[in-house]
Amino acid sequence: MISFVVFGASGDLAAKKTFPALFQLFKKKAIERDQFRIIGFARSNLSNADFENIISMHSGEEQGSTVLKSFRQHSEYFRGNYSDKASFEKLNEKLKSYEEQDKSVLRIFYLAVPPSVFFDVCSNIHKTTYLPNNRTRIIVEKPFGMDYDSADMIMNLPIMRFMNPGIDAMFNHEHVESVEIFMKESGTCEGREGYFNSNGVVRDVLQNHLMQLFSAVAMDPPRSADASDIRNAKVKLLQAAKPFRREDTLFGQYVKSADGSKKGYLDLKGIPEDSNTATFVASTLYVDNERWKGVPFVFVTGKALNENDVHVSLHLRPKDMPYQSKGNQSRLVTFSIQPKEYVAFDCLIKRPTMAGGLHTAELKIDYDKDLEDVYQKYDAYEALFYDAIKGNPTRFVRSDEVEAGWRIVNNILDPKEPCEKYTFGSAGPKQLREYLHKYLYLETSKKT
Ligand SMILES: NC(=O)c1ccc[n+]([C@@H]2O[C@H](COP(=O)([O-])OP(=O)(O)OC[C@H]3O[C@@H](n4cnc5c(N)ncnc54)[C@H](OP(=O)(O)O)[C@@H]3O)[C@@H](O)[C@H]2O)c1
Incomplete structure (x- = not known):
């Protein structure tokens, strides 16, 4: 079971890149559809219809298409606050309800929020929704691939x-x-x-x-x-x-x-x-x-x-x-x-x-x-999410790589x-x- 949580689900990046890439993986069956759940997390007061619109508006698919309907059924909106531990505890309950004690469950958290929110989100993940043994992955912008269609x-x-x-x-x-x-x-x-x-x-x-x-x-x-x-x-x-x-x-x-x-x-x-x-x-x-x-x-x-x-x-x-x-x-x-x-x-x-x-x-x-x-x-995002799910970190930058990069430009x-x-x-x-x-x-x- 894979639970994919998108923080900042109401935002520009989520609508334009994150959800379309997840949709493509879903459509191509690169992920097992029955074993995949998407939760869009943000503070905005969005109705189900608003959220469905966000996740499908850049899918390139006809609104009535079967695969899009199915994708929507695997996705849901969760309203919460990035700095509020109680919101994350509720999120954890929600995740558990899908995961049904699956021991191999993988939780992927994608941060489509401004960097000022990163710390709160990561710290709350750590306190509430973290699963040990390499079953929790956090993805932070920017993807390796220059935001371009093919890298x-x-x-x-x-x-x-x-x-x-x-x-x-x-x-x-x-x-x-x-x-x-x-x-x-x-x-x-x-x-x-x-x-x-x-x-x-x-x-x-x-x-x-x-x-x-x-x-x-x-x-x-x-x-x-x-x-x-x-x-x-x-x-x-x-x-x-x-x-x-x-x-x-x-x-x-x-x-x-x-x-x-x-x-x-x-x-x-x-x-x-x-x-x-x-x-x-x-x-x-x-x-x-x-x-x-x-x-x-x-x-x-x-x-x-x-x-x-x-x-x-x-x-x-x-x-x-x-x-x-x-x-x-x-x-x-x-x-x-x-x-x-x-x-x-x-x-x-x-x-x-x-x-x-x-x-x-x-x-x-x-x-x-x-x-x-x-x-x-x-799409670069599609490849990135695929690798995150499969556990291949090649496209991701390791912390010592980031540090060495900063030293060069400092x-x-x-x-x-x-x-x-x-x-x-x-x-x-x-x-x-x-x-x-x-x-x-x-x-x-x-x-x-
Ligand atoms: N847009 C792109 O194409 C793009 C490309 C590459 C990298 N990025 C990076 O990806 C991240 C997200 O980009 P974005 O364009 O989607 O940003 P955004 O639309 O400004 O923000 C995403 C969501 O984060 C929440 N948010 C915004 N400002 C916040 C604040 N000050 N405090 C708490 N929550 C706030 C909002 O959701 P709620 O208010 O509903 O919670 C918003 O819908 C940024 O770090 C950006 O630099 C974006």
């Missing part, structure tokens, strides 16, 4: 590296001159201004999403594919990484679009007019280990930019080769996550003409085209000097071009 490439990166020794052989300072890790978003912080303004882009994206990408691209081979060995390898890397430094960091904040139709950050509701919260950051770190000595890892992320683009690229070190001088070599290996998933290797070939010469072609695995037959897209959490301004819908602050040339050593490459 398969991130899981694939270590597999491509470690299951193809020829590929991993490139992943070191001898072959790699610099690494770029980008997550550019065209979306803004509208709708979560309060949260964003007190956190900023470093806490929102760099500390978690980009650290996950960094781990996947730079960790040493894990001893085995076990979740604990994979996490050990990630922690070892994060501990070897030197913290970001202010002098290597460029902060930005967007202003309204060139035609004035899109609001600047400071024009958003509730943002103080003198806010210096960064909506953009570029920063660079180095890793103190044999594999990566001297290689800059350049991180760039920001809101309200000109595109959605999440990728990791290795800039291969130019070398003297018989057919071409150092300066002109194409040398990118790219793992693209958004908007398209693909892996591409720049490759020099003979220009297929009688006169010959060199031509840059791409060796490419395109998920949509080349893997069409096997590719089943899934010096640059907030800008001290005024942020550089950039226009809504642009590529970022104008200083970015110079920044990338300096830290990615682009002057040695023909790429800009």
Whole structure:
């Protein structure tokens, strides 16, 4: 028996992501339907009809469908207060009434509430509804997978590296001159201004999403594919990484679009007019280990930019080769996550003409085209809940991993000097071009 409790069941995340993902697992029978119960917990005074509407509004299903009806029958709303122990005692009674003394019952608590409530909820779970022997799991935002529909490439990166020794052989300072890790978003912080303004882009994206990408691209081979060995390898890397430094960091904040139709950050509701919260950051770190000595890892992320683009690229070190001088070599290996998933290797070939010469072609695995037959897209939340139910922690961040991530970003959490301004819908602050040339050593490459 699995009891899945969603705290904050009246909220945005629950309606848009949590319930739809649970519904998909239910629909696909990835969980045994008769052995599954969902309780939505929140303070709001919701009727059964309100709750049914919330759990089905983003299901993508016709309202009258049989599977949706069945899903609703397995779900119910529970009104309670996050700081009130008595509410949790009542919740415990409710859970017990379904679980019927099933000794193997698993309780999963998902916190779709603001972080300010986490402590109360966890402490009340501990006091009232906790079951020992690995039968209680608590899930806290953010999921590994960037809130995007598919994060398969991130899981694939270590597999491509470690299951193809020829590929991993490139992943070191001898072959790699610099690494770029980008997550550019065209979306803004509208709708979560309060949260964003007190956190900023470093806490929102760099500390978690980009650290996950960094781990996947730079960790040493894990001893085995076990979740604990994979996490050990990630922690070892994060501990070897030197913290970001202010002098290597460029902060930005967007202003309204060139035609004035899109609001600047400071024009958003509730943002103080003198806010210096960064909506953009570029920063660079180095890793103190044999594999990566001297290689800059350049991180760039920001809101309200000109595109959605999440990728990791290795800039291969130019070398003297018989057919071409150092300066002109194409040398990118790219793992693209958004908007398209693909892996591409720049490759020099003979220009297929009688006169010959060199031509840059791409060796490419395109998920949509080349893997069409096997590719089943899934939602990141669906995968996360599935793993939580099955007890596979690989997608979850371990506490020492979180701590090591915070240590790396600690010096640059907030800008001290005024942020550089950039226009809504642009590529970022104008200083970015110079920044990338300096830290990615682009002057040695023909790429800009
Ligand atoms: N929305 C997204 O797409 C998204 C994406 C990634 C991460 N997150 C994170 O997920 C969490 C939930 O996000 P959300 O957008 O669903 O938030 P939300 O709608 O603001 O809050 C969820 C629910 O929590 C309760 N709540 C709100 N403020 C509270 C407060 N100050 N004290 C006690 N309870 C409060 C409310 O329910 P009741 O009043 O009915 O109890 C609300 O319906 C946040 O930590 C957010 O940063 C959200």
